[in-house]
Amino acid sequence: MIYSTTDSIPGKEIEEIVGVVTGNVVQAKHVGRDLMAGLKSIVGGEIRGYTEMLTEARDTAVQRLVANAHAKGADAVVGIRFTTSSIMTGSSEIMVFGTAVKFKPTKDLQ
Template identity: 65%
Template structure:
């Protein structure tokens, strides 16, 4: 399935708009990652454990978004956006949302 951050897909025409679709995941921190993050905080640098965690969470959110779009009969999702928010201390949500469409 095609998904894009743009509102249109070059060379394709939207036949029908099926509605807004979302996919989200709430990911918690791992104690090992917290320890390494605290150590990195002293010397500076990328927190690779957290980068990996958020990359995985974003991938899961996109999978869920696409699953919801398929259930509506879509063959593409346009206008995809991502948001993040803190749910509790030590847990964050990653949400992907967009518009499910059927292309001609």
């Protein structure tokens, strides 16, 4: 499935808006990562454990968005956006949302 932050897909014409679709995940911090983050805060630099955790959470949210769009019979999701929020101490939510669309059928040139 095509998904994009743009409002259109080059070479495709949107025929129908199916509706808003979302995907989200709430991720809690890991004690081991917290220990490494504490040490890293002393010397500075990227906290790779957190970067990896958030990358995995974002990928899961996108997979759920795509599954939601598939369930609605969409061909693509356009205008996707990401948001984050703190749910409680030590956990946060990553949400992705966009507009599920169907394309006009392409004509075969034979």
